[in-house]
Amino acid sequence: MEWDRFAEQMASMARDLLAQETLEATLAHITVAAAELVQGCDAAGILVLHGTTVQTLAPTDRLVEDSDRLQQELRQGPSFDATHSASGERVVRIADLTSTRQRWPDYAPKAHALGVGSMMGFLLFTEDEDFGALNLYSHKPGAFTEASELAGWLLASHAAVAFSSARTHAQMEQAVATRHVIGEATGILMGTRHLTEEQAFDVLRRYSQENNIKLREVARQVCEHGRPP
CATH class of the missing domain: 1.10.10.10 (Winged helix-like DNA-binding domain superfamily/Winged helix DNA-binding domain)
Structure with a gap:
């Protein structure tokens, strides 16, 4: 991971986020940046839970929508864990989806059949409220490293602030x-x-x-x- 270049890209992205005129444009900028900046990421999207209903925002690939729909139908999966976590778990990284069948016995095999090899989920939050999860997907098992997780966490931190600002402006x-x-x-x-x-x-x-x-x-x-x- 070239952290100097990543820092420059993050700074540019942060400025661009605040320049977006709509909430939808802000979220799309976040997910596109995630797919471009985080090593191993093939697709990204934001999942928001409204009670028991899942809403997919700014997906960069159909895979994101299919995965979110599965989680809603099955009531299980990494995004559900992140947004419902009582232990304060803010990051979920799954190196190989085929090895998580005990944790998500229904979701894991079906998500793998969709083409998900590994994934990460980051809870989007500020001090005031939780918003949902930024989810990153790779077709390959083991695609996300500790450096990928750190990059994703930094991106999600910036994204949460931009999300909050954009939503307040929209309201x-x-x-x-x-x-x-x-x-x-x-x-x-x-x-x-x-x-x-x-x-x-x-x-x-x-x-x-x-x-x-x-x-x-x-x-x-x-x-x-x-x-x-």
């Missing part, structure tokens, strides 16, 4: 957009029904609660059709 943009559409819908109801601002907003709020529809969606329908859906 802020969504909040601003929501306020805008609600304000526009309120104005439409004020004009068409001769209501005060408070009365118009109350119409939106009550319709949202009574019909179990998000307030933003009710407001969007009003903006499109001049009335609640």
Whole structure:
């Protein structure tokens, strides 16, 4: 591992991560960088758990999606261990998937049949919250060394901060957009029904609660059709 060159690439990647305009672009930059910078890595992706549902983000190869789908179906695998670890396990490195059948008796043979020889999983986290796992795959057993693990861990640390920043920015943009559409819908109801601002907003709020529809969606329908859906 040429650590001087790796450090330069990491510095460049960190700057590029913060320059991405969307959460999706940030995550894609992370996984592409992982496949390029970590020795032995053939594919990379980010797995996020929403309760018992798996979401695959920014996969660089179909293999990543197939592996994540297997873990969801079987309720076992390295990513499930990383994201559910009560022992604080932050890194899972599997040198040879054929030797892990006792730990993951259902997942291991099926993942190997997909073409997974070895893999690593890194929990993406900050001090405030866990996000999911950055997973790196190789078609060959024994592809990941201790140097690969260290490189992956450094990349995941940078990625977690960028992930957090990008998600916060996306949430802020969504909040601003929501306020805008609600304000526009309120104005439409004020004009068409001769209501005060408070009365118009109350119409939106009550319709949202009574019909179990998000307030933003009710407001969007009003903006499109001049009335609640």
